[in-house]
Amino acid sequence: MAVDLNMNVLIVDDYKTMLRIIRNLLKQLGFNNVDEATDGSAALQKLRDKEYGLVISDWNMEPMTGIQLLREVRADAKLKNMPFIMITAESKTENVIAAKEAGVNNYIVKPFNAATLKTKLVTVLGNF
Amino acid sequence: MTATVPAELIGRLSELQGRMQTVSRAEIAEVVSTLLAEMEGDLSEDNLKLYAELESLSRYILAAKSEIAALRPDEITAQHLPKATDELDAIVGATEEATNSILAAMETLETLAGELPPEQGDKVTEAVTQVYEACNFQDITGQRITKVVRTLKHIEEKVEALVAAFGDEIAKYKATHPEAAEEPEQKPAKPTDADLLNGPQLPDDASKQAEIDALLASFD
Incomplete structure (x- = not known):
């Protein structure tokens, strides 16, 4: 099934510059409906208020971290199948394992490039 | 006994x-x-x-x-550590501002790329993408600096505990060494070359261009 480029994508990061970079890279790839949140709790609220097709989240945020957001999403009956990609500077093996155990679909380490983002999106969503 | x-x-x-x-x-x-x-x-x-x-x-x-x-740990918590933390916060703020300016300029270029012939437009878009990628640095440096600030705050807490434990000794030292009790030390009327090497000022301390212009004008 083709990827719907009109899907709503939620990007979550406490650095506004990073939100801007991810948004611009997604736009280059054809995703135009991108919303932003600066921590897990704000993101969770948006996910419950509107239908999204993908979450791309940072890990290290306050008050709710990316891994907490991921656990909340997986524990929510309506959101549990949401594709979820972590983009973070947390590159330790234990972080990746914890994210995988929490149900992350893919994991990108910062700093990242556009090609990596596209590859991960294709892996999670399919070709577009 | x-x-x-x-x-x-x-x-x-x-x-x-x-x-x-x-x-x-x-x-x-x-x-x-x-x-x-x-x-x-x-x-x-x-x-x-x-x-x-x-x-x-x-x-x-x-x-x-x-x-x-004699090491004056009270000065470390009262002056040196807060100043270092402020300087680091200023770095995060300045790099964020600069990164946003770069991103804004790149967004303009990206829009213009759509108006160029496809071959040239693609080249501009590729270059813009590289700049987006490079701008990752702000997030990474920001997080590293935040970690350093956290460490400094931890040190500050430890030194504060030391100051609390040695409060009497510090007061005695100040009383017996009045020359070391008050900072900043008296500077000569004319600053030395070393005094003039202060580096960038924190935003609140920095003179605005208009203030400098006014100062320059006062010499005329």
Whole structure:
């Protein structure tokens, strides 16, 4: 099934510059409906208020971290199948394992490039 | 060790206490000798060694306290650490501002790329993408600096505990070294070349261009 480029994508990061970079890279790839949140709790609220097709989240945020957001999403009956990609500077093996155990679909380490983002999106969503 | 002071000695001490103003050195020496004689047998060689060690330890602790007080840990928490934290916060703020400006310029270029012939437009878009990728640095440096700030705050807490523990010593040091008590030190009327090497100022401390222009104009 083709990827719907009109899907709503939620990007979550406490650095506004990073939100801007991810948004611009997604736009280059054809995703135009991108919303932003600066921590897990704000993101969770948006996910419950509107239908999204993908979450791309940072890990290290306050008050709710990316891994907490991921656990909340997986524990929510309506959101549990949401594709979820972590983009973070947390590159330790234990972080990746914890994210995988929490149900992350893919994991990108910062700093990242556009090609990596596209590859991960294709892996999670399919070709577009 | 249980030493019982004889009634006679207590009587002599009470008598001396009653006439403290007139008691002679010889009388004091006599009483002390009697006291020491009474203690004989209660003080073993091991005890004396232990006392000597304890006395030496006590002197060492006093010297250490004095040296720590001389380091002025109160200044570290009151001035140096907060200043370092402010400088680091300013770095995060400045790089964020610069990164946003770069991103805004790139967004403009990206829009213009759509108006160019496809081959040229693609090249511009590719270059813009590389700049987006490079701008990752702001997030990474910001997070690293935040970690350093957290470490500094941890050090600050430890030093604050030290200041609380050595408060009396620090006050004594300040009282006996008034020249070191107040900072900043008196600077000569004309600053030296070294005084002029301050680097970038924090936003609140920095002079605005208009203020500098006004200062320059005041020389005319």
